[in-house]
Amino acid sequence: MAGNGRHHTIAALVQDKPGVLTRVASLFRRRGFNIASLAVGKSEQAGLSRMTFVVVGDQYTVDQATKQLDKLIDVVRVSDITNEDLVARELVLIKVKSTPETRGEIIEMVHLFRANIVDVGTQTLVVEITGEEDKINALINLLEPFGIAETMRTGRVAMVRGQADGRVSDSIGIDFYGNGRSGEEPTAPGTYEGV
Amino acid sequence: MELTGAEIVCESLLQEGVDVLFGLPGGAVLPFYGALSKYPQLRHILVRHEQAAVMAADGYARVTGKVGVCCATSGPGATNLVTGIAGAQMDSVPLVVITGQVPRPAIGRDAFQETDVTGITLPVTKHNYLVMDVADVAGSIKEAFHIARTGRPGPVLVDIPKDVLLGDRTEFVWPERVNLPGYNPPGEAEAGQIERAARLINQAERPVIMAGHGVVIARAFKELQELAEKAQIPVVTTLLGLGSLAPDHLLHLGMPGMHGLAYASLALDQADLVISLGARFDDRVTGRVSDFVPNAKKIHFDIDPSEFNKNMRVDVAVLGDLQLSLRQLVPRVERQVHLQWLQTIDTLRAEHPPFNIRQTEELLPQYVLQQLSEVTQGEAIVVTGVGQHQMWAAQYYRFKEPNTWLTSGGLGAMGYEVPAALGAKVGRPDKTVWSIAGDGGFQMTMCDLATAVESQIDVKFAILNNGVLGMVHQWQEFFYDRDFFATVYTGNPDFVKIAEAYGIKGIRVTDKAQVVGAIQEAMETPGPVVVDFRVKPDEQVYPMIPAGESVKEMMEEPVPERIP
The missing domain is CATH 3.30.70.1150 (ACT-like. Chain A, domain 2)
Incomplete structure (x- = not known):
């Protein structure tokens, strides 16, 4: 699934706990997501860090990556901000x-x-x-x-530009349902040989 | 009162309502055992191999709906748990796994019996903890239970270094609430998604409900039945969804998929709408995804949004607790009859009759399971590992109640059947529990017959003994030019003598006529019994949709051998 497709920028707010970077990296490796860069640093809130990922893949891959990231307990919020004004x-x-x-x-x-x-x-x-x-x-x-x-x-660090509603990068949200919120119709999952 | 870390673990378990845990001690976890011995309210069941501890906890969790608890020491104790943890993760079973770790100063020094257990289990747990401060013990355990049982359930591991267990005595404070800002399990579904789902259901002419493990976990049995009956929608149940609807319900078609009933798979194939309730479009159900339900729109109800569009692009996704979602949905679904569709399915059933066992004097494994279902009236708890015996059990056992069918579904782990049955019996002492094994799987965990004896756990162990690794042998037969390399067991022990060596009854069955009597004798005998059914070798599981293919390539049992 990895390799093809464009670069997507993902913003995440994560708990500043030991092992959080390992969890994220392990997730990307295990699910076969292709990560072009990852930058991490403390946020404006104590105990929370921000991450910016650049993931290479089609819309299917990026939707999966954001939803899998969101499943991690230590990840507080995650958003695909590729199509935002950054x-x-x-x-x-x-x-x-x-x-x-x-x-x-x-x-x-x-x-x-x-x-x-x-x-x-x-x-x-x-x-x-x-x-x-x-x-x-x-x-x-x-x-x-x-x-x-x-x-x-350092890899890309990114932030959405000031918004009228005051939203921050990681609160843009995820397209849970595959309704194409990000403006792109999610591609279908790829097929594979019988297991 | 000031307590050690180990005592805090025990107090925390009591706070969570735990009354039993499965485990095996070792050096690093010994301080916990030292405390445990002073807590008789916490029954500890000593196993012979840590894999049995975690699989027993899994069995306990599946039959009770509570969180299963197990423990082991650092290093090899913990690594022996990994298969069971991975199985619980794949099948969404709530577990809290407690492991001892080497003392904090030794961590990272390759100390004796040190392994990075949180690292190893990272991809096979819902979450895990390495507790580096005695002040965090109670909070970590509270969070572990909360995470394990809520949302999509799963295993959570808590690794505690020996010196934290011994620790400085600390005031035991049970936190009032968990603080997990990144964890918010869904509750009710969004009204708009429910509306979209209802619209598709009301428009459908040939709908099928696919009931998965989510129905069982959410205990949405009544709601499933209401939906099915109100709109007259036939129901197929996935391997882990078996038991969610009564086997003789007129709308219940049974299991579809690789070894599902032919007419259930064919009905799915003709559907114009598939409503997946807590089923994740697993490859064993779909086969080649591009050819699965080619003419159907799809609705997917799930509590885990990452399942939406993961294996299958769906038209409407509904995120939420399944029971709540169905309660929202049913009032919006119109009463329907779907007469023509149900007639079509009746024709499919007549053309592809299920539960047809060949007429023969030989002892067929299918016959054993059919008779087991008859004798127990579908009311026993049945536990299987993976392989032919599992598929025949799924096909022939008529589960009357939910939470009575335990099988290693997603992971497909041989050896699950023996220890998970022990846990199931501990959780439901009122029920008859049958462990169904092949001779291969049984030998993976039969050492824990000792646990059954020692802790007086009355499980009946059936072995469908055909002297081969049956399912692998079947694949060699069909797909690997009958090259039966490494699948024939010529050194099997005498399982009756094995039983007797453990001081329990062993019964051998070599003849069809002995089957019913042996099942009855096993159930009338107090305590564990092993029944060695010497079934016909080279028997294949039919139907079969080969991996990665579609229902069009389904192989059914050759017709001439069928009963007329």
Whole structure:
């Protein structure tokens, strides 16, 4: 079931308990969901954390993933926010190889992207960039010819934009019934060989 | 009063109304046993293998509707529970499983008898706990019971390190309420979904109700019958839904699916509406999903929304407690007659008669189960493992009451039948309990005959002994070029002598004429009895819809052998 389809962004509010990350990861592995990124951190409420997942799959897979996540006792709320108006960001550190000859060119390019140089070594520069995936990928592509020694990505963090009704990302809700609330008709479950 | 962690566990169990638990001690859980010995209100049934403890708790839970409780030590004790826990998860059985763990400072050090039990059981429990503070013991146990029994029931494991059990004495405070913001089991259904369901039902010409385990769990028997009778809708019952409607009810067609009754599967195939009540469109029912009920709209009632559209895309999903949902639904359903549809089904039944046993002098396993059903008048509790004996029991035993049919359905675990029958008898001492096994499954857990003897649990053990792993043998016969590799048991023990070695009666049946007498003798004999039915080998379970195929590929018993 995994692999095909678009990227979906899922927001979850979870209890800050030991093992909650394991439960989530174990669920994704066991059900065969393909997870592109996962970011987690404390929320504005004590004892609760927020997670942003990017899941790759068709609408069937994502509906299953959100409902299975919602079943976890430690998951307080979960929502597929793919079709919402989002602010989505990722933070990336890029260690790019540099020589005295290329350093100036790299710095110029980094500034063009409103990114920062956060470390200067004799043979490398560390670039910090925040933004949407497209922008980050564009910078990485441009830096590639210089030689990238290391990249570290946080994965997407996302939030729905301010709403008139004051809703937060994870309270958007789930399409329990498969009525196509998210605007997409859920695809039918795939068939498989006899068990 | 200040108590140790172990004493707090005992007090918590009493608070939850527990009066019996099944287990086997070991080093890490020994402090709990030390406390348990001072709580005579908590009957502990000592088993011979931890798998029996969890499966007995499962049997107890299924017949009583209460939460089954079992316990084991860390490491191998806990890992021996895993099969039983997985079975309870698949079949939605409420269990609280208590395991000892190595002391906190030893965790993560690969200490003696240490395993990461919460890690191992993560995918096969509804939830689990590793209690790292004695102050959390009571709360964890209260939450465990709450989670196990509410919503879609399931097993919850509570792992408690030895030093927490021994712990500093702490004030026992039983929390008034659980604080689980992420857990809100559904109650009543949304009116709009009920309305949509009613509309489809009122429009249908050839509806079929598919009653699953959810009907049994929600105790929605009366509501099921009301719905069926009001709109004259025929009912098929899944393997775990058996018993939810009386076997002789005119609208009851029996079990459909891989080894279901042919006319029940054919009726489903012709339906224009399938109403699934707490059934999850399991592959053993559907076969190839794309060919299952091809002309039908589908309504799915479930308490677990992740079941909607998981295996089958449905037209209307109704989320809620099934009993409440049906109470909301029935008044909105119009009275119907469906005369033509019921006549069609009568024709199907005439063309594909169920319960037809070949006329032969040989001892057929089907005959044994049919006679068991007759002699016990369908009123015994029947417990099976998985395989041919299970399917014949499902086909031939006429369950008069719900909660009297226990089988390892989703997981399909051999060996379930012996210990689950022990738990069932403990839960319902007023009922006759028959464990039905094959010779394969029986040998997986027969060591717990000792438990039956020691704790005086009066279970009757029938073995349909054909000397092969019957169902696997059948698949080899049909699908693997009759390559009967590794399915023939040539080293079986003498089961009568096994019984006698445990000090209980063993009866051997080799002839058809002995069957009824042996069943009666077993039931008249006080205490556990083993009956070794030497049934005809190479008998196949019919009908059969091969895995991943459709009703069009259904194999029925070859006609020339049938009774005219």
